[in-house]
Amino acid sequence: MTRLSGGLIDRSRSLSFTFDGRTFSGHPGDTLASALLANNVRLMGRSFKYHRPRGLIAAGSEEPNALVELRSGARLEPNTRATVAELYDGLSARSQNRIGSLSFDLLAMNDLLSPFFAAGFYYKTFMWPRAFWEKLYEPAIRRAAGLGSLSMQADPDAYDKGFLHCDLLVIGGGAAGLAAALTAARSGAQVILADEDFRLGGRLLAETHLLGDEPATEWVAGVEEELASLPNLRIMRRTTVFGAFDHGIYGAVERVADHLPEPGGKPRQTLWRITAKRAVLAAGAIERHIPFANNDRPGIMLAGAMRAFANRWAVSPAERVAIFTNNDDGHRTAIDLAAKGIEIAGVIDSRTDAKALGDYPIFAGGLVSNAKGRLGLTKIEVRQNGRSQWIDCGALGISGGWNPNLHLASHHRGRPVWDETLQSFVPAKDGPPGLIAAGAANGQGSTAAALRSGAEAAAQALAELDLKAMMPELPQAEDAVSKPQALWHVPGKGRAWVDFQNDVTVKDIKLAHQENMRPVEHLKRWTTLGMATDQGKTANVTALAVMSELTGKSIPETGTTIFRPPYTGVSLSVLGGGNTAEHFRPRRLTPTHHWAKSQGAVFVEVGPWMRAQYFPRPGETHWRETVDREVLATRKGVGICDVTTLGKVDVQGADAGEFLNRLYCNGMKTLKVGMVRYGLMLREDGIAWDDGTCARLAEDHYVVTTTTAQAGPVYRHMEFARQCLWPDMDVQLISTTDAWAQIAVAGPNARRLLERIVDEGFNISNEAFPFMACASLTICGGLRARLFRISFSGELAYEVAVPARFGHALMQRLVKTGKDLGATPYGTEALGVMRIEKGHAAGNELNGQTSPQMLGMGRMVSTKKDSIGAVMSRREGLAAETRRLVGLQPVDPAQPVVAGAHLFTEGAAQSMATDQGWISSAGYSPHIGAHIGLGFLAHGDERIGEVITAANPLDGQQVALRVVSAHFVDPDGGRLRD
């Protein structure tokens, strides 16, 4: 049919769009739904279970039926409600959940089989034979289930998130919301007004009442103009507040570019976290339908939606319509549509004393009991005074009363309260603190009441914040309170839908009752009521009422229904906030990162860091070749490696030594100035947690290192100890990890190389600067540096630290200066091989499940002092643990050693019960010329020389290994001290 007169569409411009491949045209201001209606398209979707043909029910975000796949390619967006898809030029949409065409869906056979698909049927069958569930039944069910499709491509659009803070958040820009915003904004408070629609006004846009002496749209425009001029108010259109979280935090999604063909450089959507001292919930109300047989025919919709389509979008679903109502509000639709030239076939009002409020036939005391027209309504059956008749009409508007849209008010699990007069639930008083409901969302649905309650809610909120509110002058408005008659469904034989999308009928509720699935949650779960994309917005209260009829209890006794976030569906893209792919988490780069890159290094993710894994050279064809070279070069000459990623914490204060003494299980207080000591930290439960070195730079100044992985947690723990456990100590902590570039120089030529860069006047000879010494000095002509003589590789080794900006140049200098000494950069792979060769525990050994005893460090745990974890490390269970860290070497050097293999006594049966340990780390040792490993073996320290079996059933491997000392290289440590 052609457009009606009026409406808030821009007829001067046309927008072209397609639906299921057919091209149509609409206007700016249209939604996809209104534009389709204007093009005589009533059939828009299929239901979930029975694949029933469906049209629009609603005009807003509560729509359960008209779901489409919007856009195409990687931008394909399934399950989009046509009622909230703002029309743009070139929009393309397709119907979904069908095989074949929308009007001929092969899966509609489900509808014929519906007696077999009653509530809960699938729990009772498909069990035999067992294998058939996964092979036959379930695949068939899965194929048929689901709604729209994903594109299977990455979302190409950008998303971001942001944070807003305000005194008052007003949720909803209808009469109540605008009054609230105006009241608050004039008082000078920081106010945010958010509305999901692209146009402010809410229900005012759908009605014809005057506000004062002007049309509502004029009043809205005036308010908008004033609000726009106030710097303390922010209007957020196309913004859905989807969740009320703790302490006044609200989640909201702004659809920045969904109304455009493409975002064009902007984020498509923004996720806002709004921290509001107070909020007004002015989200309006959602009309109820009244189930009767075949009430899901396309063309049957909510009367208020029908009125909205006529008044705001200038469309009617048919030339001749009927209304079915239990209250006065339904009559408004008849009056408004009649005024637009639509023929009113009749208003069927269940109230026996109902009177026509305009020029249309009235069926007082009447009920609509059936409907015909599979793909589009053609006639309805009206029962009145015991007689029934069929009336021709192309559309039926239903008004069963209004449910306050209290979704957000129940996000803290507060139970809505039943209001007998309104015949609906209203927001509970124990809703989210600071959230005040107003207007129709609070059951104050007349325009006058909405305006008034909105302003009052804002005033109350501001008063609570000690801000004085000026009540605005509110226009005169209609103040009709429409009290619905209690009519929850029309009894009859046919199927009467309660939840449209999920195909839950009155019969299903009766069956649930019959089968004792009566608590509301059982009802919902048994029938899937309220689980569809509209989350029961149009179904739950009606279902409760039907159940209450069956149980003979009142509605509130039968149960209440609450909602959980989100209010409407929120795309995962925007919830993710745009941090995808390589920016999922920040990369931390080492001071020599750019240098390593220029050297062609291969990088590896190590916790938050990117580290050079190895440095391939031309001609090397396999990473192992590179790593072997790096290891051998280090052991033979000198290797250089960036070890900046280890956490560094500066510990100062008079009690620094005592503090560290309590943190580490071994003693730190006795450490001499200018020396370094290995330290092992336990958790309070006695398990080894982290290790590193403590360097004492001065009597009251230490620098300690942590492992790369635990730098954050260890620092937190140190602050816990400082502030909470020993607050009376004089200790100051600060992380200095990033401040210093720290480079390991290891190998027999290490000292010779360092002597070339250390400034004159500093003696680093073996005598002057022995193993485990440390010093502050200068290098390369006056650059401040710290030098530590420590070794992870087992070689003569140092770590030199300089301000991070010089790390790059220092690395270049070391490689260049040490060329003749065989200076070779090495990465984390070679580092790993060398530490295994030396038997040093690392992350795989310090996995949070190993005790100091297991690591062979039991004796480090001092009994002479109290330190974290010391007491618990002596518990019976830990003391009885016999597994010890050992070295493992294959009897046949050609055999692999694989980390993750389990260890067994040779020849023993292999089961969990006979399990003797596991291989924690393994690698190829060029030094040994075979794979080697570290592992934990029961009584390992007593089994050196024994041949055991490493079982790796995942790869079908059984390897004979010899138990050896974990120190494959230089077991007596001579190299360290040379």
Next chain:
Amino acid sequence: MHFSGFRVIKEALTGHKGWKPLWRNPDPQPSYDYVIIGGGGHGLATAYYLARTFGQARIAVLEKGWLGQGNIGRNTTIIRSNYLLPGNEPFYEFSMKLWEGLEQEFNFNAMISQRGVLNLYHSDAQRDAFRRRGNAMLLAGADAELLDTAGVRAMAPFLNFDNARFPIKGGLLQRRGGTVRHDGVAWGYARGADRRGVDLIQNCEVTGFRIEDGRIRGVETSRGYIGAKKVGVAVAGSTGRVMQMAGMRLPIESHVLQAFVTEGLKPVIPGVITFGAGHFYVSQSDKGGLVFGGDIDGYNSYAQRGNLPVVEDVAEGGMALMPMIGRARLLRSWGGIMDMSMDGSPIIDRTHVEGLYLNAGWCYGGFKATPASGYAFAHLLARDAPHDTARGYRLDRFARGHVIDEKGVGAAPNLH
């Protein structure tokens, strides 16, 4: 009433008039031999096995609200037996074997679907740990496969293999893992227990224990005193609240775990996939919704609801792992109260009160354990001895140093 395809057809043709209540609504009797507190999955399973397997009678399950109200109906429905430690793996594998015959046994289709559980790894260290775990699974008689990148790509080509911050290097796959329709489990056990004479008493809140001379005598409830020879407590997140009435402090904190589901979509995800470098795991339900979750919120809570940062964190993980889900919409979120234990493993044990038994500490992993937990708890209640696979779940393991800490994070409940 026996459920079957024939029955469904017969009822369909006769107007569904013959369907009977799934269970009775009995009033509580003055006393029972066994009172199980908690009508969730574990409590119902316990009653079921007590009656069915251990031949016990005079059993009641007391539920404060409606059957299945707790975490059994508020989880992400995953079943798996992919544990590392000998204290855990045999137990969870026992559970898996019980799952595998459950529906036929209790005559209720819980839609057990073994479409596989794939845990991704992103570093060599993770791979080594997974290999150790996979081997432990095989040694315990479970199934496991270690996949490399190509193996993962073949199973799930839609993951981000191209420009990930943490590249997928492979995964540990348990093909027998999968999902189960969570409510179906509660209802199947409830119906099975009811048919064997167990009284399932809803809206019956326990308000106190009657303990005399160190021995349990019964429980005070909102529906009056109920005597009991033995009382088993299986109340998950409410454990602290309930056991406080018996004067117990426990190695448990209650935390909130959120879970999420998207709008229905045509099938895209074959089994369960977990991200090893972010907080995200996902499966797709038979109805088409992507069911997913991540970490617990991290603070003590009894509120059954969580906060926005975790929602964002989980979505961020999901987008990093599988950017093709971006245009799907989150439909619903929910929060469950998790009884997070100090080592991440459960407790099935006696207490200091004779006749009072405790089943708790399931963290966020109680769903998959439901059959074995019920079975082992029934075993303990009926025979006063732990089931073989649950020997490690003792209360005194903390003080004695026999913790079962899969994650290796120590006494930090919010990190397990």
Next chain:
Amino acid sequence: MTDLTPITALGADKPAKQQFGPLRISENPAAALASLALRRGASRPMPMGLELPGPGKWAAGHGVAAFWTGPDQWMIEAENRAIEDFAADLTAHAAGCSITEQTDGWTVFEIVSESGDAPIRAMMEKLVNLDVAAFGPGSATRTGLHHMSVFLIRRSGDRLAIMTMRSTASELWHVLEETAKGLG
């Protein structure tokens, strides 16, 4: 003077600088940084004559600036002294305090608006969860930003400094770039 040549946190010879609409974002590698923490019982010093600000505040004067970083703890900024051993100098000026060099621990990006404070506010809203209205000139705080730990200093209405750990400088630069572009 050392013959080693430093590089910036972004790996370049020269500090980064870029204009986005009304916003100019530049890296400032020239400022020296050192943390200052009071020892037990010590009285609050006035290093180089500067009165140390209270919680959440930043103050400048006498050629240096300081912001509060925690109870009894501040970060001191000294323009154009990055190459020197500023920490040593500060130690001499702050008896009874623990001083730690932080110059290369943090990378400073200065964001300057050419059109008042609105662009700064818009930028902040997209970056950090702070009440922008309450974060006026002279405010300083540490907070999270895209999984990074940053310090924010509102040097004036139209000027905001963001400091991040040096290792994450590239990541922060990327975020600032993307955010500034998105505001356009």
Next chain:
Amino acid sequence: MLIPHPLLGLRDAQEFTYLGDARLIERPDGMAEGAEAAFADYVYLRDNPAGVHRELWFHEQGDRSWLVVTRDTVTHEILGAELARDVALRGKGGAA
């Protein structure tokens, strides 16, 4: 959630890292008689109340203060917060 930082005012809980029961401040003396039992209790046992809970939060993305926050675990309402150091000093009988 918002944490009322005693020095910095309301701050988003996302800036904080949660530890747990504030009793963790009261660490037993490891050298005392019966230390093992005291530690078993300290490390593992919790009141875990449904209601008012005193708990430790670390202002990780902030001033690195440990706070003792008093919060209702049922409603999440926060009743107060103070510096843990002050609480600890009070416990030791020192000056806060």
